[in-house]
Amino acid sequence: MKRKPDVSKFHLSKDPDDFLNGAIADKAEKKQSKVEVKKTETQQKIFRLPVDVINALKLHVAHQQVETGQKISETKIVEKLLREYLKL
Numbered sequence: 292m293k294r295k296p297d298v299s300k301f302h303l304s305k306d307p308d309d310f311l312n313g314a315i316a317d318k319a320e321k322k323q324s325k326v327e328v329k330k331t332e333t334q335q336k337i338f339r340l341p342v343d344v345i346n347a348l349k350l351h352v353a354h355q356q357v358e359t360g361q362k363i364s365e366t367k368i369v370e371k372l373l374r375e376y377l378k379l
Contacts, residue, residue: 340348348365355363373379 348368352363352365352368355368
């Protein structure tokens with residue numbers, strides 16, 4: 292016969308009974324985590340670029356993702372370069 296597992300090592304960050312009492316802790320966390328994000332208007336443009344430029348861009352994005360450990364898109368890289376070039 293198996294015995295019950297030892298659950299004394301598990302500590303919950305929230306009280307499970309809070310859910311039944313209106314989830315006050317969850318509401319407080321949601322209010323704190325809301326950060327106002329300023330969105331800029333965007334518009335889609337399609338450019339035809341040489342294959343070597345496209346491959347270099349893809350390779351650069353892959354290297355940046357490996358170095359930083361974050362997802363970086365080709366669009367962000369192109370936007371950054373255009374802003375630097377146009378001094379925006």
